[in-house]
Amino acid sequence: MTVTTSGRPAAPSDPAADVLLVEDRGAVRVLTLHRPDKLNALNTALTRALSDALTAAERDAGVRAVVLTGAGRAFCAGADLSEFSELTPDQPDAVLERAALTARLQTQMQDMGTPVVSAVRGAAVGGGAGLAIGADMAVAGTDLKFGYPELRHSIVPALVMTGLQRHLGRKLAFELVSTGRLLSAAEAAEHGLVNRVVEPDEVEGAALEIAERWAAVEPRAIRAAKDLFYRVADLPTEAAMRAGQDVNALMRAFRR
Incomplete structure:
Protein backbone atom coordinates (compact mmCIF):
# COMPACT_ATOMS: atom_id res chain seq x y z
CA MET A 1 0.00 0.00 0.00
CA THR A 2 1.18 3.50 -0.77
CA VAL A 3 1.20 5.69 2.32
CA THR A 4 2.16 9.23 3.02
CA THR A 5 4.91 10.17 5.44
CA SER A 6 2.23 10.55 8.11
CA GLY A 7 1.22 6.92 7.63
CA ARG A 8 -2.08 7.79 5.94
CA PRO A 9 -2.97 6.48 2.46
CA ALA A 10 -1.69 8.79 -0.24
CA ALA A 11 -4.25 10.66 -2.29
CA PRO A 12 -4.73 9.09 -5.73
CA SER A 13 -4.13 12.49 -7.35
CA ASP A 14 -0.71 12.83 -5.70
CA PRO A 15 1.88 12.13 -8.44
CA ALA A 16 4.42 11.06 -5.80
CA ALA A 17 2.06 8.23 -4.84
CA ASP A 18 2.68 6.63 -8.24
CA VAL A 19 6.49 6.70 -8.20
CA LEU A 20 7.48 6.36 -4.53
CA LEU A 21 6.02 4.16 -1.80
CA VAL A 22 6.41 5.33 1.80
CA GLU A 23 5.74 2.98 4.69
CA ASP A 24 6.47 3.23 8.40
CA ARG A 25 7.47 0.05 10.21
CA GLY A 26 7.69 1.23 13.77
CA ALA A 27 10.44 3.85 13.91
CA VAL A 28 11.83 2.76 10.53
CA ARG A 29 10.62 4.45 7.37
CA VAL A 30 10.85 2.39 4.18
CA LEU A 31 11.09 4.33 0.91
CA THR A 32 10.54 2.24 -2.21
CA LEU A 33 11.31 3.55 -5.69
CA HIS A 34 8.22 2.52 -7.61
CA ARG A 35 8.69 2.55 -11.36
CA PRO A 36 9.31 -1.19 -11.77
CA ASP A 37 8.43 -1.19 -15.47
CA LYS A 38 11.27 1.33 -15.98
CA LEU A 39 13.66 -0.43 -13.56
CA ASN A 40 12.98 2.51 -11.22
CA ALA A 41 14.77 4.95 -13.52
CA LEU A 42 14.98 8.43 -12.06
CA ASN A 43 12.72 10.82 -13.90
CA THR A 44 12.09 14.27 -12.48
CA ALA A 45 8.95 13.19 -10.61
CA LEU A 46 10.72 10.33 -8.81
CA THR A 47 13.84 12.38 -8.11
CA ARG A 48 11.77 15.15 -6.54
CA ALA A 49 9.53 12.72 -4.65
CA LEU A 50 12.51 10.92 -3.13
CA SER A 51 14.24 14.14 -2.13
CA ASP A 52 11.04 15.41 -0.52
CA ALA A 53 10.50 12.08 1.28
CA LEU A 54 14.03 12.13 2.70
CA THR A 55 13.47 15.69 3.92
CA ALA A 56 10.19 14.64 5.54
CA ALA A 57 11.84 11.66 7.24
CA GLU A 58 14.58 13.88 8.61
CA ARG A 59 12.03 16.28 10.08
CA ASP A 60 9.84 13.57 11.63
CA ALA A 61 10.93 12.89 15.21
CA GLY A 62 9.19 9.51 15.06
CA VAL A 63 11.49 8.29 12.28
CA ARG A 64 14.82 7.01 13.61
CA ALA A 65 16.10 5.19 10.53
CA VAL A 66 15.37 4.89 6.82
CA VAL A 67 15.55 1.98 4.38
CA LEU A 68 15.79 2.86 0.68
CA THR A 69 14.91 0.13 -1.80
CA GLY A 70 13.42 -0.41 -5.24
CA ALA A 71 10.33 -2.25 -6.47
CA GLY A 72 10.64 -5.18 -8.84
CA ARG A 73 13.84 -6.72 -10.17
CA ALA A 74 16.10 -3.67 -10.01
CA PHE A 75 17.11 -1.06 -7.47
CA CYS A 76 17.52 1.82 -9.92
CA ALA A 77 18.63 2.01 -13.55
CA GLY A 78 19.86 5.60 -13.24
CA ALA A 79 18.47 8.58 -15.08
CA ASP A 80 15.41 8.13 -17.27
CA LEU A 81 16.88 8.81 -20.70
CA SER A 82 13.43 9.40 -22.18
CA GLU A 83 13.40 12.81 -20.47
CA PHE A 84 16.61 13.90 -22.16
CA SER A 85 14.76 15.00 -25.28
CA GLU A 86 13.26 17.80 -23.15
CA LEU A 87 16.47 18.64 -21.26
CA THR A 88 18.28 20.40 -24.08
CA PRO A 89 20.42 23.57 -24.32
CA ASP A 90 17.41 25.52 -25.58
CA GLN A 91 15.68 24.75 -22.24
CA PRO A 92 18.38 26.06 -19.86
CA ASP A 93 16.08 26.63 -16.88
CA ALA A 94 14.82 23.04 -16.98
CA VAL A 95 18.35 21.68 -17.40
CA LEU A 96 19.71 23.66 -14.46
CA GLU A 97 16.75 22.79 -12.25
CA ARG A 98 17.12 19.07 -12.92
CA ALA A 99 20.90 19.20 -12.37
CA ALA A 100 20.46 20.97 -9.02
CA LEU A 101 17.77 18.50 -7.95
CA THR A 102 19.93 15.50 -8.89
CA ALA A 103 23.03 16.92 -7.20
CA ARG A 104 21.08 17.54 -4.00
CA LEU A 105 19.66 14.03 -3.97
CA GLN A 106 23.07 12.41 -4.47
CA THR A 107 24.41 13.96 -1.25
CA GLN A 108 21.20 14.23 0.75
CA MET A 109 21.37 10.96 2.67
CA GLN A 110 24.81 11.69 4.09
CA ASP A 111 23.72 15.22 5.04
CA MET A 112 20.85 13.82 7.12
CA GLY A 113 21.13 13.13 10.83
CA THR A 114 18.82 10.14 10.38
CA PRO A 115 20.81 7.07 9.24
CA VAL A 116 19.89 5.46 5.92
CA VAL A 117 20.58 1.94 4.64
CA SER A 118 20.07 1.01 0.99
CA ALA A 119 18.61 -2.39 0.11
CA VAL A 120 19.90 -3.06 -3.38
CA ARG A 121 19.13 -5.87 -5.78
CA GLY A 122 19.55 -6.18 -9.51
CA ALA A 123 20.73 -3.14 -11.44
CA ALA A 124 22.16 -0.17 -9.55
CA VAL A 125 23.73 1.89 -12.29
CA GLY A 126 24.50 5.54 -12.93
CA GLY A 127 22.43 7.67 -10.58
CA GLY A 128 21.11 4.46 -9.05
CA ALA A 129 24.65 3.41 -8.17
CA GLY A 130 25.13 6.85 -6.61
CA LEU A 131 22.04 6.38 -4.46
CA ALA A 132 23.12 2.89 -3.40
CA ILE A 133 26.47 4.05 -2.04
CA GLY A 134 25.13 7.44 -0.94
CA ALA A 135 23.40 5.73 1.98
CA ASP A 136 25.30 5.22 5.22
CA MET A 137 25.25 1.44 4.77
CA ALA A 138 24.27 -0.83 1.88
CA VAL A 139 22.96 -4.39 1.64
CA ALA A 140 23.23 -5.99 -1.79
CA GLY A 141 21.65 -9.02 -3.37
CA THR A 142 23.80 -11.61 -5.10
CA ASP A 143 22.20 -10.44 -8.36
CA LEU A 144 23.71 -6.96 -8.06
CA LYS A 145 25.00 -5.24 -11.20
CA PHE A 146 26.72 -2.03 -10.10
CA GLY A 147 28.36 0.54 -12.33
CA TYR A 148 28.40 3.71 -14.37
CA PRO A 149 27.64 2.99 -18.05
CA GLU A 150 26.79 6.59 -18.98
CA LEU A 151 29.61 7.06 -21.50
CA ARG A 152 28.09 4.28 -23.61
CA HIS A 153 25.18 6.68 -24.12
CA SER A 154 27.46 9.70 -24.72
CA ILE A 155 26.63 11.03 -21.25
CA VAL A 156 29.16 12.10 -18.62
CA PRO A 157 28.42 10.72 -15.12
CA ALA A 158 29.11 14.16 -13.73
CA LEU A 159 26.84 14.25 -10.69
CA VAL A 160 27.77 10.80 -9.37
CA MET A 161 31.53 11.08 -9.88
CA THR A 162 32.26 12.79 -6.56
CA GLY A 163 30.62 10.06 -4.51
CA LEU A 164 32.32 7.33 -6.53
CA GLN A 165 35.79 8.83 -6.10
CA ARG A 166 35.26 9.12 -2.35
CA HIS A 167 34.35 5.44 -2.11
CA LEU A 168 36.99 3.95 -4.41
CA GLY A 169 40.61 4.41 -5.38
CA ARG A 170 41.16 6.49 -8.47
CA LYS A 171 42.23 3.68 -10.77
CA LEU A 172 39.14 1.53 -10.25
CA ALA A 173 36.83 4.55 -10.18
CA PHE A 174 38.18 5.73 -13.53
CA GLU A 175 37.86 2.22 -14.96
CA LEU A 176 34.18 2.10 -14.04
CA VAL A 177 33.49 5.58 -15.41
CA SER A 178 35.48 5.21 -18.63
CA THR A 179 34.66 1.63 -19.61
CA GLY A 180 31.20 1.15 -18.12
CA ARG A 181 32.27 -2.16 -16.55
CA LEU A 182 29.73 -3.45 -14.04
CA LEU A 183 30.74 -4.88 -10.67
CA SER A 184 29.18 -8.02 -9.22
CA ALA A 185 27.98 -8.16 -5.63
CA ALA A 186 31.15 -9.97 -4.57
CA GLU A 187 33.35 -7.30 -6.19
CA ALA A 188 31.29 -4.50 -4.63
CA ALA A 189 31.76 -6.06 -1.20
CA GLU A 190 35.48 -6.61 -1.82
CA HIS A 191 35.95 -2.92 -2.57
CA GLY A 192 33.86 -1.74 0.39
CA LEU A 193 30.92 -0.43 -1.61
CA VAL A 194 28.41 -2.59 0.25
CA ASN A 195 28.34 -3.92 3.81
CA ARG A 196 26.60 -7.25 3.24
CA VAL A 197 25.69 -9.57 0.40
CA VAL A 198 22.63 -11.79 0.77
CA GLU A 199 20.21 -13.64 -1.47
CA PRO A 200 17.98 -11.25 -3.46
CA ASP A 201 14.83 -12.09 -1.52
CA GLU A 202 16.65 -11.41 1.77
CA VAL A 203 17.89 -7.91 0.90
CA GLU A 204 15.08 -5.86 2.40
CA GLY A 205 14.92 -7.98 5.55
CA ALA A 206 18.66 -7.61 6.14
CA ALA A 207 18.43 -3.85 5.63
CA LEU A 208 15.50 -3.66 8.05
CA GLU A 209 17.56 -5.47 10.70
CA ILE A 210 20.25 -2.80 10.41
CA ALA A 211 17.69 0.01 10.51
CA GLU A 212 15.98 -1.47 13.58
CA ARG A 213 19.31 -1.58 15.41
CA TRP A 214 19.80 2.09 14.65
CA ALA A 215 16.24 2.86 15.74
CA ALA A 216 16.91 1.28 19.14
CA VAL A 217 19.79 3.70 19.87
CA GLU A 218 19.34 7.06 21.63
Missing part, protein backbone atom coordinates in the same frame (compact mmCIF):
# COMPACT_ATOMS: atom_id res chain seq x y z
CA PRO A 219 18.52 9.27 18.60
CA ARG A 220 20.67 12.21 19.74
CA ALA A 221 23.66 9.93 20.06
CA ILE A 222 23.38 8.36 16.62
CA ARG A 223 22.76 11.71 14.96
CA ALA A 224 25.86 13.14 16.67
CA ALA A 225 27.89 10.08 15.71
CA LYS A 226 26.82 10.30 12.07
CA ASP A 227 27.51 14.03 11.88
CA LEU A 228 30.96 13.62 13.40
CA PHE A 229 31.77 10.63 11.19
CA TYR A 230 31.35 12.61 7.99
CA ARG A 231 32.88 15.80 9.36
CA VAL A 232 36.17 14.19 10.45
CA ALA A 233 36.57 12.54 7.03
CA ASP A 234 37.34 15.93 5.51
CA LEU A 235 39.35 17.45 8.38
CA PRO A 236 43.07 17.38 9.18
CA THR A 237 43.87 15.09 12.11
CA GLU A 238 44.23 17.84 14.73
CA ALA A 239 40.95 19.53 13.75
CA ALA A 240 39.20 16.16 13.63
CA MET A 241 40.36 15.33 17.16
CA ARG A 242 39.11 18.71 18.42
CA ALA A 243 35.72 18.01 16.86
CA GLY A 244 35.75 14.61 18.53
CA GLN A 245 36.52 16.18 21.90
CA ASP A 246 33.53 18.49 21.54
CA VAL A 247 31.20 15.56 20.86
CA ASN A 248 32.82 13.56 23.65
CA ALA A 249 31.83 16.27 26.11
CA LEU A 250 28.37 16.68 24.59
CA MET A 251 27.53 12.97 24.71
CA ARG A 252 27.49 12.98 28.54
CA ALA A 253 23.97 14.35 28.27
CA PHE A 254 22.83 11.48 26.01
CA ARG A 255 22.97 8.67 28.55
CA ARG A 256 19.58 7.43 29.73
Whole structure:
Protein backbone atom coordinates (compact mmCIF):
# COMPACT_ATOMS: atom_id res chain seq x y z
CA MET A 1 0.00 0.00 0.00
CA THR A 2 1.18 3.50 -0.77
CA VAL A 3 1.20 5.69 2.32
CA THR A 4 2.16 9.23 3.02
CA THR A 5 4.91 10.17 5.44
CA SER A 6 2.23 10.55 8.11
CA GLY A 7 1.22 6.92 7.63
CA ARG A 8 -2.08 7.79 5.94
CA PRO A 9 -2.97 6.48 2.46
CA ALA A 10 -1.69 8.79 -0.24
CA ALA A 11 -4.25 10.66 -2.29
CA PRO A 12 -4.73 9.09 -5.73
CA SER A 13 -4.13 12.49 -7.35
CA ASP A 14 -0.71 12.83 -5.70
CA PRO A 15 1.88 12.13 -8.44
CA ALA A 16 4.42 11.06 -5.80
CA ALA A 17 2.06 8.23 -4.84
CA ASP A 18 2.68 6.63 -8.24
CA VAL A 19 6.49 6.70 -8.20
CA LEU A 20 7.48 6.36 -4.53
CA LEU A 21 6.02 4.16 -1.80
CA VAL A 22 6.41 5.33 1.80
CA GLU A 23 5.74 2.98 4.69
CA ASP A 24 6.47 3.23 8.40
CA ARG A 25 7.47 0.05 10.21
CA GLY A 26 7.69 1.23 13.77
CA ALA A 27 10.44 3.85 13.91
CA VAL A 28 11.83 2.76 10.53
CA ARG A 29 10.62 4.45 7.37
CA VAL A 30 10.85 2.39 4.18
CA LEU A 31 11.09 4.33 0.91
CA THR A 32 10.54 2.24 -2.21
CA LEU A 33 11.31 3.55 -5.69
CA HIS A 34 8.22 2.52 -7.61
CA ARG A 35 8.69 2.55 -11.36
CA PRO A 36 9.31 -1.19 -11.77
CA ASP A 37 8.43 -1.19 -15.47
CA LYS A 38 11.27 1.33 -15.98
CA LEU A 39 13.66 -0.43 -13.56
CA ASN A 40 12.98 2.51 -11.22
CA ALA A 41 14.77 4.95 -13.52
CA LEU A 42 14.98 8.43 -12.06
CA ASN A 43 12.72 10.82 -13.90
CA THR A 44 12.09 14.27 -12.48
CA ALA A 45 8.95 13.19 -10.61
CA LEU A 46 10.72 10.33 -8.81
CA THR A 47 13.84 12.38 -8.11
CA ARG A 48 11.77 15.15 -6.54
CA ALA A 49 9.53 12.72 -4.65
CA LEU A 50 12.51 10.92 -3.13
CA SER A 51 14.24 14.14 -2.13
CA ASP A 52 11.04 15.41 -0.52
CA ALA A 53 10.50 12.08 1.28
CA LEU A 54 14.03 12.13 2.70
CA THR A 55 13.47 15.69 3.92
CA ALA A 56 10.19 14.64 5.54
CA ALA A 57 11.84 11.66 7.24
CA GLU A 58 14.58 13.88 8.61
CA ARG A 59 12.03 16.28 10.08
CA ASP A 60 9.84 13.57 11.63
CA ALA A 61 10.93 12.89 15.21
CA GLY A 62 9.19 9.51 15.06
CA VAL A 63 11.49 8.29 12.28
CA ARG A 64 14.82 7.01 13.61
CA ALA A 65 16.10 5.19 10.53
CA VAL A 66 15.37 4.89 6.82
CA VAL A 67 15.55 1.98 4.38
CA LEU A 68 15.79 2.86 0.68
CA THR A 69 14.91 0.13 -1.80
CA GLY A 70 13.42 -0.41 -5.24
CA ALA A 71 10.33 -2.25 -6.47
CA GLY A 72 10.64 -5.18 -8.84
CA ARG A 73 13.84 -6.72 -10.17
CA ALA A 74 16.10 -3.67 -10.01
CA PHE A 75 17.11 -1.06 -7.47
CA CYS A 76 17.52 1.82 -9.92
CA ALA A 77 18.63 2.01 -13.55
CA GLY A 78 19.86 5.60 -13.24
CA ALA A 79 18.47 8.58 -15.08
CA ASP A 80 15.41 8.13 -17.27
CA LEU A 81 16.88 8.81 -20.70
CA SER A 82 13.43 9.40 -22.18
CA GLU A 83 13.40 12.81 -20.47
CA PHE A 84 16.61 13.90 -22.16
CA SER A 85 14.76 15.00 -25.28
CA GLU A 86 13.26 17.80 -23.15
CA LEU A 87 16.47 18.64 -21.26
CA THR A 88 18.28 20.40 -24.08
CA PRO A 89 20.42 23.57 -24.32
CA ASP A 90 17.41 25.52 -25.58
CA GLN A 91 15.68 24.75 -22.24
CA PRO A 92 18.38 26.06 -19.86
CA ASP A 93 16.08 26.63 -16.88
CA ALA A 94 14.82 23.04 -16.98
CA VAL A 95 18.35 21.68 -17.40
CA LEU A 96 19.71 23.66 -14.46
CA GLU A 97 16.75 22.79 -12.25
CA ARG A 98 17.12 19.07 -12.92
CA ALA A 99 20.90 19.20 -12.37
CA ALA A 100 20.46 20.97 -9.02
CA LEU A 101 17.77 18.50 -7.95
CA THR A 102 19.93 15.50 -8.89
CA ALA A 103 23.03 16.92 -7.20
CA ARG A 104 21.08 17.54 -4.00
CA LEU A 105 19.66 14.03 -3.97
CA GLN A 106 23.07 12.41 -4.47
CA THR A 107 24.41 13.96 -1.25
CA GLN A 108 21.20 14.23 0.75
CA MET A 109 21.37 10.96 2.67
CA GLN A 110 24.81 11.69 4.09
CA ASP A 111 23.72 15.22 5.04
CA MET A 112 20.85 13.82 7.12
CA GLY A 113 21.13 13.13 10.83
CA THR A 114 18.82 10.14 10.38
CA PRO A 115 20.81 7.07 9.24
CA VAL A 116 19.89 5.46 5.92
CA VAL A 117 20.58 1.94 4.64
CA SER A 118 20.07 1.01 0.99
CA ALA A 119 18.61 -2.39 0.11
CA VAL A 120 19.90 -3.06 -3.38
CA ARG A 121 19.13 -5.87 -5.78
CA GLY A 122 19.55 -6.18 -9.51
CA ALA A 123 20.73 -3.14 -11.44
CA ALA A 124 22.16 -0.17 -9.55
CA VAL A 125 23.73 1.89 -12.29
CA GLY A 126 24.50 5.54 -12.93
CA GLY A 127 22.43 7.67 -10.58
CA GLY A 128 21.11 4.46 -9.05
CA ALA A 129 24.65 3.41 -8.17
CA GLY A 130 25.13 6.85 -6.61
CA LEU A 131 22.04 6.38 -4.46
CA ALA A 132 23.12 2.89 -3.40
CA ILE A 133 26.47 4.05 -2.04
CA GLY A 134 25.13 7.44 -0.94
CA ALA A 135 23.40 5.73 1.98
CA ASP A 136 25.30 5.22 5.22
CA MET A 137 25.25 1.44 4.77
CA ALA A 138 24.27 -0.83 1.88
CA VAL A 139 22.96 -4.39 1.64
CA ALA A 140 23.23 -5.99 -1.79
CA GLY A 141 21.65 -9.02 -3.37
CA THR A 142 23.80 -11.61 -5.10
CA ASP A 143 22.20 -10.44 -8.36
CA LEU A 144 23.71 -6.96 -8.06
CA LYS A 145 25.00 -5.24 -11.20
CA PHE A 146 26.72 -2.03 -10.10
CA GLY A 147 28.36 0.54 -12.33
CA TYR A 148 28.40 3.71 -14.37
CA PRO A 149 27.64 2.99 -18.05
CA GLU A 150 26.79 6.59 -18.98
CA LEU A 151 29.61 7.06 -21.50
CA ARG A 152 28.09 4.28 -23.61
CA HIS A 153 25.18 6.68 -24.12
CA SER A 154 27.46 9.70 -24.72
CA ILE A 155 26.63 11.03 -21.25
CA VAL A 156 29.16 12.10 -18.62
CA PRO A 157 28.42 10.72 -15.12
CA ALA A 158 29.11 14.16 -13.73
CA LEU A 159 26.84 14.25 -10.69
CA VAL A 160 27.77 10.80 -9.37
CA MET A 161 31.53 11.08 -9.88
CA THR A 162 32.26 12.79 -6.56
CA GLY A 163 30.62 10.06 -4.51
CA LEU A 164 32.32 7.33 -6.53
CA GLN A 165 35.79 8.83 -6.10
CA ARG A 166 35.26 9.12 -2.35
CA HIS A 167 34.35 5.44 -2.11
CA LEU A 168 36.99 3.95 -4.41
CA GLY A 169 40.61 4.41 -5.38
CA ARG A 170 41.16 6.49 -8.47
CA LYS A 171 42.23 3.68 -10.77
CA LEU A 172 39.14 1.53 -10.25
CA ALA A 173 36.83 4.55 -10.18
CA PHE A 174 38.18 5.73 -13.53
CA GLU A 175 37.86 2.22 -14.96
CA LEU A 176 34.18 2.10 -14.04
CA VAL A 177 33.49 5.58 -15.41
CA SER A 178 35.48 5.21 -18.63
CA THR A 179 34.66 1.63 -19.61
CA GLY A 180 31.20 1.15 -18.12
CA ARG A 181 32.27 -2.16 -16.55
CA LEU A 182 29.73 -3.45 -14.04
CA LEU A 183 30.74 -4.88 -10.67
CA SER A 184 29.18 -8.02 -9.22
CA ALA A 185 27.98 -8.16 -5.63
CA ALA A 186 31.15 -9.97 -4.57
CA GLU A 187 33.35 -7.30 -6.19
CA ALA A 188 31.29 -4.50 -4.63
CA ALA A 189 31.76 -6.06 -1.20
CA GLU A 190 35.48 -6.61 -1.82
CA HIS A 191 35.95 -2.92 -2.57
CA GLY A 192 33.86 -1.74 0.39
CA LEU A 193 30.92 -0.43 -1.61
CA VAL A 194 28.41 -2.59 0.25
CA ASN A 195 28.34 -3.92 3.81
CA ARG A 196 26.60 -7.25 3.24
CA VAL A 197 25.69 -9.57 0.40
CA VAL A 198 22.63 -11.79 0.77
CA GLU A 199 20.21 -13.64 -1.47
CA PRO A 200 17.98 -11.25 -3.46
CA ASP A 201 14.83 -12.09 -1.52
CA GLU A 202 16.65 -11.41 1.77
CA VAL A 203 17.89 -7.91 0.90
CA GLU A 204 15.08 -5.86 2.40
CA GLY A 205 14.92 -7.98 5.55
CA ALA A 206 18.66 -7.61 6.14
CA ALA A 207 18.43 -3.85 5.63
CA LEU A 208 15.50 -3.66 8.05
CA GLU A 209 17.56 -5.47 10.70
CA ILE A 210 20.25 -2.80 10.41
CA ALA A 211 17.69 0.01 10.51
CA GLU A 212 15.98 -1.47 13.58
CA ARG A 213 19.31 -1.58 15.41
CA TRP A 214 19.80 2.09 14.65
CA ALA A 215 16.24 2.86 15.74
CA ALA A 216 16.91 1.28 19.14
CA VAL A 217 19.79 3.70 19.87
CA GLU A 218 19.34 7.06 21.63
CA PRO A 219 18.52 9.27 18.60
CA ARG A 220 20.67 12.21 19.74
CA ALA A 221 23.66 9.93 20.06
CA ILE A 222 23.38 8.36 16.62
CA ARG A 223 22.76 11.71 14.96
CA ALA A 224 25.86 13.14 16.67
CA ALA A 225 27.89 10.08 15.71
CA LYS A 226 26.82 10.30 12.07
CA ASP A 227 27.51 14.03 11.88
CA LEU A 228 30.96 13.62 13.40
CA PHE A 229 31.77 10.63 11.19
CA TYR A 230 31.35 12.61 7.99
CA ARG A 231 32.88 15.80 9.36
CA VAL A 232 36.17 14.19 10.45
CA ALA A 233 36.57 12.54 7.03
CA ASP A 234 37.34 15.93 5.51
CA LEU A 235 39.35 17.45 8.38
CA PRO A 236 43.07 17.38 9.18
CA THR A 237 43.87 15.09 12.11
CA GLU A 238 44.23 17.84 14.73
CA ALA A 239 40.95 19.53 13.75
CA ALA A 240 39.20 16.16 13.63
CA MET A 241 40.36 15.33 17.16
CA ARG A 242 39.11 18.71 18.42
CA ALA A 243 35.72 18.01 16.86
CA GLY A 244 35.75 14.61 18.53
CA GLN A 245 36.52 16.18 21.90
CA ASP A 246 33.53 18.49 21.54
CA VAL A 247 31.20 15.56 20.86
CA ASN A 248 32.82 13.56 23.65
CA ALA A 249 31.83 16.27 26.11
CA LEU A 250 28.37 16.68 24.59
CA MET A 251 27.53 12.97 24.71
CA ARG A 252 27.49 12.98 28.54
CA ALA A 253 23.97 14.35 28.27
CA PHE A 254 22.83 11.48 26.01
CA ARG A 255 22.97 8.67 28.55
CA ARG A 256 19.58 7.43 29.73
